Amino acid sequence: xxxxxxxxxxxxxxxxxxxxxxxxxxxxxxxxxxxxxxxxxxxxxxxxxxxxxxxxxxxxxxxxxxxxxxxxxxxxxxxxxxxxxxxxxxxxxxxxxxxxxxxxxxxxxxxxxxxxxxxxxxxxxxxxxxxxxxxxxxxxxxxxxxxxxxxxxxxxxxxxxxxxxxxxxxxxxxxxxxxxxxxxxxxxxxxxxxxxxxxxxxxxxxxxxxxxxxxxxxxxxxxxxxxxxxxxxxxxxxxxxxxxxxxxxxxxxxxxxxxxxxxxxxxxxxxxxxxxxxxxxxxxxxxxxxxxxxxxxxxxxxxxxxxxxxxxxxxxxxxxxxxxxxxxxxxxxx
Amino acid sequence: xxxxxxxxxxxxxxxxxxxxxxxxxxxxxxxxxxxxxxxxxxxxxxxxxxxxxxxxxxxxxxxxxxxxxxxxxxxxxxxxxxxxxxxxxxxxxxxxxxxxxxxxxxxxxxxxxxxxxxxxxxxxxxxxxxxxxxxxxxxxxxxxxxxxxxxxxxxxxxxxxxxxxxxxxxxxxxxxxxxxxxxxxxxxxxxxxxxxxxxxxxxxxxxxxxxxxxxxxxxxxxxxxxxxxxxxxxxxxxxxxxxxxxxxxxxxxxxxxxxxxxxxxxxxxxxxxxxxxxxxxxxxxxxxxxxxxxxxxxxxxxxxxxxxxxxxxxxxxxxxxxxxxxxxxxxxx
Numbered sequence: 001x002x003x004x005x006x007x008x009x010x011x012x013x014x015x016x017x018x019x020x021x022x023x024x025x026x027x028x029x030x031x032x033x034x035x036x037x038x039x040x041x042x043x044x045x046x047x048x049x050x051x052x053x054x055x056x057x058x059x060x061x062x063x064x065x066x067x068x069x070x071x072x073x074x075x076x077x078x079x080x081x082x083x084x085x086x087x088x089x090x091x092x093x094x095x096x097x098x099x100x101x102x103x104x105x106x107x108x109x110x111x112x113x114x115x116x117x118x119x120x121x122x123x124x125x126x127x128x129x130x131x132x133x134x135x136x137x138x139x140x141x142x143x144x145x146x147x148x149x150x151x152x153x154x155x156x157x158x159x160x161x162x163x164x165x166x167x168x169x170x171x172x173x174x175x176x177x178x179x180x181x182x183x184x185x186x187x188x189x190x191x192x193x194x195x196x197x198x199x200x201x202x203x204x205x206x207x208x209x210x211x212x213x214x215x216x217x218x219x220x221x222x223x224x225x226x227x228x229x230x231x232x233x234x235x236x237x238x239x240x241x242x243x244x245x246x247x248x249x250x251x252x253x254x255x256x257x258x259x260x261x262x263x264x265x266x267x268x269x270x271x272x273x274x275x276x277x278x279x280x281x282x283x284x285x286x287x288x289x290x291x292x293x294x295x296x297x298x299x300x301x302x303x304x305x306x307x308x309x310x311x312x313x314x315x316x317x318x319x320x321x322x323x324x325x326x327x328x329x330x331x332x333x334x
Numbered sequence: 335x336x337x338x339x340x341x342x343x344x345x346x347x348x349x350x351x352x353x354x355x356x357x358x359x360x361x362x363x364x365x366x367x368x369x370x371x372x373x374x375x376x377x378x379x380x381x382x383x384x385x386x387x388x389x390x391x392x393x394x395x396x397x398x399x400x401x402x403x404x405x406x407x408x409x410x411x412x413x414x415x416x417x418x419x420x421x422x423x424x425x426x427x428x429x430x431x432x433x434x435x436x437x438x439x440x441x442x443x444x445x446x447x448x449x450x451x452x453x454x455x456x457x458x459x460x461x462x463x464x465x466x467x468x469x470x471x472x473x474x475x476x477x478x479x480x481x482x483x484x485x486x487x488x489x490x491x492x493x494x495x496x497x498x499x500x501x502x503x504x505x506x507x508x509x510x511x512x513x514x515x516x517x518x519x520x521x522x523x524x525x526x527x528x529x530x531x532x533x534x535x536x537x538x539x540x541x542x543x544x545x546x547x548x549x550x551x552x553x554x555x556x557x558x559x560x561x562x563x564x565x566x567x568x569x570x571x572x573x574x575x576x577x578x579x580x581x582x583x584x585x586x587x588x589x590x591x592x593x594x595x596x597x598x599x600x601x602x603x604x605x606x607x608x609x610x611x612x613x614x615x616x617x618x619x620x621x622x623x624x625x626x627x628x629x630x631x632x633x634x635x636x637x638x639x640x641x642x643x644x645x646x647x648x649x650x651x652x653x654x655x656x657x658x659x660x661x662x663x664x665x666x667x
Contacts, residue, residue: 259551
């Protein structure tokens with residue numbers, strides 16, 4: 001494989017709440033390679049969105065990156081000043097948010113919002129910008145682009161608004177796109193259309209993407225590689241088929257088993273007892289999943305497991321797979 | 335099949351257009367249009383469709399939370415719109431609703447105990463001691479202990495709030511519950527907990543559910559029968575097994591092929607376009623402008639629902655008896 005486009009190494013992010021420091025992300029390490037779609041899955045409150053905010057330098061005011069490295073190609077993202085960030089956001093890395101209606105400015109026409117990226121990052125003439133904007137609108141499947149150029153967001157349906165948000169993200173031709181639950185607010189039929197658009201973007205433009213979702217169906221249909229997050233940790237990573245067909249971490253297994261579908265009719269659904277602990281209730285220095293895990297044993301309450309390579313690109317952060325707990329290795333065969 | 339608990343006949347609900355939007359010049363929105371179906375005791379009936387198809391409006395009209403424009407809703411053979419105020423209140427003990435957003439449906443200023451006890455207050459059941467005792471019982475039923483009585487909604491997670499909403503709905507021991515996107519806002523693992531809880535309660539109290547959802551995976555898991563709504567009309571209805579494995583209406587086909595499963599799947603078949611604004615073109619098939627198989631007749635005559643299987647009905651001209659080409663047309667798909 002060629003050099004990664006993005007690398008994150010041992011990143012910790014903390015929140016300051018009432019003068020206490022709470023670790024929200026711990027030891028986040030991963031890379032994104034050219035033309036690769038990396039999915040991040042997990043329940044709400046596991047740190048998926050926070051990870052993307054840390055990468056883009058748009059963390060909430062009371063959160064800081066405590067340590068770790070973040071590199072986009074050769075640029076150290078932690079060193080960037082606001083002025084430098086403006087040159088990178090949109091042009092090199094861009095972001096697509098979940099709620100199209102809150103991401104768009106209701107008072108500005110769709111055309112203006114899409115062409116803003118060109119205004120900031122290029123020196124095209126006005127006519128050229130308009131021409132490129134309309135081309136981009138057509139590319140993302142907005143019908144009657146010339147008319148819609150002058151429309152306001154509220155005149156469009158949810159699916160069309162999301163296409164506008166995607167056009168905004170793509171207009172300056174970034175090579176890394178971070179999409180945070182981009183189809184969650186949409187109906188299934190529109191969701192399928194938007195996912196098809198993302199696949200087209202991937203093949204035509206060779207862009208890389210980080211695709212955040214809690215929906216395994218979405219992940220299954222777009223991602224090459226998957227990171228599973230739980231309570232601020234990456235607990236498992238691997239290729240799509242490694243994760244879906246051969247999940248190792250008890251959390252990943254449970255999540256996949258909890259998905260309802262028609263084949264499970266009449267069968268009680270598998271559930272994970274309890275809930276994701278809130279930031280203040282998280283225990284330090286033990287396995288973050290121990291309290292909800294059906295395979296818990298003494299090692300789990302002694303230390304945080306290290307991420308252990310299982311095979312090739314497949315790795316899990318679980319004591320069942322660490323060398324110290326060799327006795328339990330036979331679990332891998334189940 | 336057993337006796338119907340709810341019968342809906344030719345139900346209509348039109349809303350007046352509040353202001354004229356440049357894209358839509360109609361005076362009325364036909365949110366529910368010519369809807370007829372019945373619900374059997376003890377079943378879970380799924381109502382699916384895209385946003386704006388009229389699912390929630392239908393659920394609320396059935397409970398008489400909004401009045402219909404025309405048509406009847408019968409509960410155990412009795413016409414609910416002819417109920418007096420007193421009868422309506424008595425009937426409300428039997429029917430309940432659980433809403434989608436557990437963050438919006440609980441009063442933030444009232445303790446959980448107050449919220450769960452409120453239905454008993456309204457119907458003047460028992461004294462203070464009994465009400466508190468009963469509330470604790472119901473909380474335990476939904477998997478929460480008595481310590482929740484004195485807590486407030488902001489202290490709870492989404493899953494816990496939804497349990498409270500369910501506790502409030504079952505405290506009067508109703509027979510029929512409308513669950514309007516009741517698990518949509520929850521994470522998968524919590525969603526599974528709530529679905530299991532609903533199943534358990536159904537077995538225990540012989541509940542009948544009208545389960546409104548846009549999530550076809552959940553509906554196919556949870557429901558015995560499914561009705562598909564499009565622009566206010568039920569265009570297909572049938573047993574989950576039948577409808578799920580061989581949907582007939584071109585819209586249902588598109589909808590079901592948009593389901594994202596974690597299993598290996600064929601390339602998704604895309605349904606073009608999106609749900610149009612409600613049109614006043616009442617003579618046409620509601621789906622004709624998005625349909626790949628639209629024929630001349632679809633623009634001039636609205637199809638009637640007709641049988642295509644034992645309990646399976648579809649409203650589409652492709653299944654008209656006279657249409658001899660239907661098999662060949664559908665095979666191309």
